[in-house]
Amino acid sequence: MSDHAIALTVNGRQFTEQVEARLTLGDFLREKLGYTGVHMACEHGVCGACTVVVDGLAVRSCLMFAVQADGAEITTVEGVAAPDGTLNPVQQAMRECHALQCGFCTPGVVMTLTSLTEGGNKPDEKTLLQAMSGHLCRCTGYQGIRKAIKQLAAGETA
Amino acid sequence: MKPAPFDYVVPATIEEALEHLDRGAGDATILAGGQTLMPLLALRMSTPGIIIDINRIPELQGLSRGEGATRMAPMTRQNVALASSDLATALPMLTRALSHVGHFQTRNRGTVGGSISLGEPAAELPATAVALGAEIEAHSLNGSRRIPAEEFYIGPYATVLEPDELVTAIHFPDWAKGSITVFHEVARRPGDFALVGLVGAITLDQGRIARVGLAWFGMGPTPIKSAQAEAALMGQDPASIDWKELAAMAVSETDPFEDHSASADYRRSVGRSIFARTLPGALNQGAKA
Ligand code: FES
Numbered sequence A: 001m002s003d004h005a006i007a008l009t010v011n012g013r014q015f016t017e018q019v020e021a022r023l024t025l026g027d028f029l030r031e032k033l034g035y036t037g038v039h040m041a042c043e044h045g046v047c048g049a050c051t052v053v054v055d056g057l058a059v060r061s062c063l064m065f066a067v068q069a070d071g072a073e074i075t076t077v078e079g080v081a082a083p084d085g086t087l088n089p090v091q092q093a094m095r096e097c098h099a100l101q102c103g104f105c106t107p108g109v110v111m112t113l114t115s116l117t118e119g120g121n122k123p124d125e126k127t128l129l130q131a132m133s134g135h136l137c138r139c140t141g142y143q144g145i146r147k148a149i150k151q152l153a154a155g156e157t158a
Numbered sequence B: 001m002k003p004a005p006f007d008y009v010v011p012a013t014i015e016e017a018l019e020h021l022d023r024g025a026g027d028a029t030i031l032a033g034g035q036t037l038m039p040l041l042a043l044r045m046s047t048p049g050i051i052i053d054i055n056r057i058p059e060l061q062g063l064s065r066g067e068g069a070t071r072m073a074p075m076t077r078q079n080v081a082l083a084s085s086d087l088a089t090a091l092p093m094l095t096r097a098l099s100h101v102g103h104f105q106t107r108n109r110g111t112v113g114g115s116i117s118l119g120e121p122a123a124e125l126p127a128t129a130v131a132l133g134a135e136i137e138a139h140s141l142n143g144s145r146r147i148p149a150e151e152f153y154i155g156p157y158a159t160v161l162e163p164d165e166l167v168t169a170i171h172f173p174d175w176a177k178g179s180i181t182v183f184h185e186v187a188r189r190p191g192d193f194a195l196v197g198l199v200g201a202i203t204l205d206q207g208r209i210a211r212v213g214l215a216w217f218g219m220g221p222t223p224i225k226s227a228q229a230e231a232a233l234m235g236q237d238p239a240s241i242d243w244k245e246l247a248a249m250a251v252s253e254t255d256p257f258e259d260h261s262a263s264a265d266y267r268r269s270v271g272r273s274i275f276a277r278t279l280p281g282a283l284n285q286g287a288k289a
């Protein structure tokens, strides 16, 4: 059972921490750093609630160890809105289209869609919808999510 | 849902990884993309004493085209392989199979070699390696060998790999330009493991089948090469084939299991339908293209 020192950036802030090897990235972000927007549900890769962006790519934070994120740049849902609280285009579209109910699956959905649409990328609706196969919404609020994706793909919010 | 404690090492070279494997003597597990291993750890179905993380070994990344084959380094991420236009041109069958592996988010970390070395019987990539005639290259401190994919799998999550061996490359032989992709998967949701899947390639020469590779997934304890059906197809004119009869023969080569989502009979019945539908469909499209 080994412990490891890691240094990483989360939402632009630098952290140096000591972690047990078996600690998942998701548990680390929530419990050690307090980013409770990272929602842990199934904890074995099925639901997508725990999705965060690691070095630009949306990944499941329950399927990666914190120690593997040494040197990485991570964004959680806490890091996507502007500092003054202005929502990012994904959050804005989801808000306008009522794309969340209880909100448990929401941070994961936001992170997948943000990773795909950031930096001027304009994937089509089909690409965005296909990426949604990696998320379960227990409230089954899929129609709202689909609507938000349609709006995002059409570029009506930006 | 928390993994049991283990020691973690992160080698920087293949040599170092092999030393760890050797020292680990059966108690060590390789961590590639983790998209299958991590759930097994979380469920404590796997409780290794040492985890060897091979994510920081540069030599294990990337794919390259060589003489008559595509060499896939095992840590090539599934999404990277899927986006490769070189691969889509050389081996469209593999690109097609990759698009069905897991979800977008798991393909960002999941690796081609990880999936192939683990040998989940319902996964797409092990069967694709078998169908296309790939060879798996493995290294240990004592040397290296190349294992044909069809001899690699011996049971669910069981392969002929020795505890001290590491997969260092997968070699996919070229298929002639214009070869036809065979792919059909029946799953409960997109991204789930298959209930039944069929993958392969067919090359036509002057209207006759000159080369064919077919394998099933989700139809037994390992991916299953459809050797009899392949032999029966060789040299044939697709127009004169009795597909129903051939589908029955192909399914008789499988050994499906029963689980909570389907009975063995259901799997056989689905297997027959998709075989009899997918092959003529693919050949028709191929003939038009
Ligand atoms: S908590 Fe990670 S996928 Fe469900």
Ligand code: FES
Binding pocket: A099, A100, A101, A102, A103, A104, A105, A106, A136, A137, A138, A139, A140, A141
């Ligand atoms: S909004 Fe409740 S789980 Fe999706």
